[in-house]
Amino acid sequence: MRPDTWADGSCGGCWPRASRSRRWDERRLADLGAAGAATMAGDASDPAFLTRAFRGAHAVHTLLPYDPASPDYHGDQDRLGESIVAAVRAAGVRHVVALSSVGADVPAGTGFLTSLFRQEQRLRALADVHVLALRPGYFFESVAAAADVVREHGVNVDAIAGDVPIPMVATRDVGDAAARALVARDWSGFAVRELLGPRDLTYAEATRILGDALGRPDLGYVQLPGEEMAAILVQAGFAPQVAALHVEFAGALGDGTIRAQERSVAGTRSTTTPTGFEDVVGELMGVAAP
Secondary structure, eight states: OOOBSOOOTTOOOSSOOTTSOOSOOHHHHHHHHHTTOOOOOOOTTOHHHHHHHHTTOSEEEEOOOOOTTOTTHHHHHHHHHHHHHHHHHHHTOOEEEEEOOTTTTOOSSSGGGHHHHHHHHHHHTOTTOEEEEEEEOEEHHHHHTTHHHHHHHSEEEESSOTTSOEEEEOHHHHHHHHHHHHHHOOOOSEEEEEEOOSSEEOHHHHHHHHHHHTTOTTOEEEEOOHHHHHHHHHHTTOOHHHHHHHHHHHHHHHTTSSOOSOOOSTTTSTTOOSOOHHHHHHHHHHHHOO
């Protein structure tokens, strides 16, 4: 048995589509049940519920759902993280595959990724539990989430520097890596595995790929000042604290505070995943379309 703490087709994650609710989706739970999975719906911040879900499992896949409307983002993340750790301990789980992020090695100054640093520290402290922290880069889905705005305004905007190469990855590859790890259970102690995509992309390059898929080959990217970007996010429904965390995150990407730890010649690194943005952008446009 290998439970997952989130039944979401995009695999959850650290840099997800912020505009979407991260609540349980009953239809997806039903789909999982039809595929043969045993499903349980409950409050992930309740360690008693998670203990029941985890009991009897050889391994669990855990992650911290992202809620852009949370007025106490780090507090909510801490409560969820503590619940997961308490349940792993109480249920006697021996192997954990935890979804984390590139940048989770940095204790502060990385926006919402700070919560993932804290969670990794909690997981490290578990006795006699083997933990694999998967640290993916920026999700292609996060870039594709701008499609509706691009269609309306003809430009892609964010606070992220447009000329800084960023490791980007498809969530399908992250899910595949997690599934393989849950089956193999071939690590001991606390281990880290980065998932960096086939090549790094700047936000300007990713925007051009997005534009080609939308039939707008001249689509441009504009980096906005932090205050302006935060105001746009609040207008879109973000809590002010989360909007500020996004701006901090963008700055940490731009100045190199958030960076991959494993580097080698492009295409040969062990952290390379196969799917490029060009491979999935058309499919993601179907997800992002009204």
